[in-house]
Amino acid sequence: MESQNIYHNKTAQWLSYLVVFVGLAFLPTFIDPFTLNQFSRYAVLAMLAVSVSLVWGFGGILSLGQGIAFGLAAYGMGMTMQMQFQDPESNPIPSFMLTNELSELPGLWVPFWNTEVGLLLALAVPTVFFVIFGALMFQARVAGAFVAIMTLAMLAAWYSMAYDMQPFTAGFNGISPPLPFDWLGVSFDPYSPITYWVALGLLAFVVLASKLVLQSKFGLIIQAIRDDAERVRFVGYNVAFYQVVIFAMSGFIAAIAGITWVMLTQYVSPVLLEVQFSIAMVIWAAVGGRLSLMGAMIGAFLVNGMQSYVGDAFQSTWLLIIGGLFILVVRFLPKGIAGLIETGLGYVPIGRRRSDSMSSNPARAAE
């Protein structure tokens, strides 16, 4: 007897994703450009929550270093957009480099003259970094809290690097490309519906691809590793290989988010590599439900929406409220909002089988 809860019905799950994404696609008809830009940003943050759900909720790897991929990709995008503004003849060097006494464009920046190469690097560098970093950790069978500590330390190292390498990164000030991203003849104005649809489309791609992967046998094995990695080895799977793959996938998703973020904000700074930000991603996923991609998405939209519209009123107290919320969720709703929905839908009778068994046995139902 399979589960009777519609929450576990795969067709219903795909339908709910369809409804949500189609619904969100019509948003530009109803709201002003500023709010639209807010929603585009939530979509990017939702990608991050989904990456956490994938790697932590399903893979059992508590990564506090998602900001590494997000930040590296954001810098890649920032550099690409900055170089779109520069001109090889008249203005070949970003102005912040001149004030840092560089007379020539550093080699690190040269590939970003080409937009396609820049985008490719912005996606590939963080992903390859996650492959190498993951291989080092998982081959050595690092697990549990130690993964959290190592990813956190690595994130802090990247933060310092971005902060300290002022001639290359503009340090604390960050890079602010003056013009919107321009590609394939389209200018992606951060406040335009096109840009919103790109962000939403990427979110949909990320969520649906993750969903597909999770429903494959790979998804099953990854969850088995979360339950008992040792046992999976004796079934004959190379556990470290699977962990590297899921870790790198989550890094790739965070990299997509990083690129999109800079397209929306035209600004990149070490703040994106701050420890608090990466921990916040984990909180969004936990509040929404780390065992559900949709839940993680909802968590990101909800927490960030609250932060935008309610958070300002509380100012620094807001962090305490978020912390308190996190503690409450961990204590009372281990599966987050998605768990609440699961329980709720458990009361909804579906199909004839359920109603038959209830009507044919009213006495038991009454008990």
Add this chain to the structure above:
Amino acid sequence: MGMLELHGVTKAYDDFTVVESFSFDVIEGELRCLLGPNGAGKSTTMDLITGRQKLSGGKIVFDGRDITGMKEHEIARLGVGRKFQVPAVFRELTVRENLEVADNRSPNPFANMRWFGRSGDSRNFDQIVDLVGLGPRLGTQAGFLSHGETQWLEIGMVLMQNPKLLLMDEPTAGMTEHEKHKTSEIFGRLKGNHTLVVVEHDMSFVREIADVVTVMHLGKLLAEGPMKEIEVNSRVREVYLGSEGNGHDA
């Protein structure tokens, strides 16, 4: 030629030797029981065969290949399936999902990302589910199974790997008499088609299933032979049956 050959296998931690120069041969189709009091080195021997621990000396040959020093998943892929002493199943997955994970036909993560088929369609799957009697429980989360059912699920998982050699570490531990009886029935049906090494404490169970019995004591081989001979062997009685065995043998 032996399916599994241990040649002078030794495992030592600093100055303490757990398994000392232990050798044995299991031929294809045989059901071998490994006996011995607590601390005899039975589970360590299982760990050494499956690559969970590294040998300090000696070598292990499986199906004609030297598997000494190989990794756990490599040994498993060659066809060694293992059931653990404390039943290890994936508690958050359903019984069906547990069996599907155990069906390790492709080890490659990228191939498995494109695999949406269900092992449930295969003939093998139905036979195994039938053998361990978990048909009505396929949709149940493994964490909610009874102790006996968990043991049977793990036996089913090992069978889904389609191994040439099955290592079973105390398959009846914690079972009721009724459950033990059902388990010995399962073993009776496995016997002949599979090569099995079973670590067991329960004498009546061993008497029921074993062809040949190997007795370990303090990491060394103490005796080997049919159960009838072993039971009258004076050295075995002294270290094992004499002290602990009476209780089990009642």
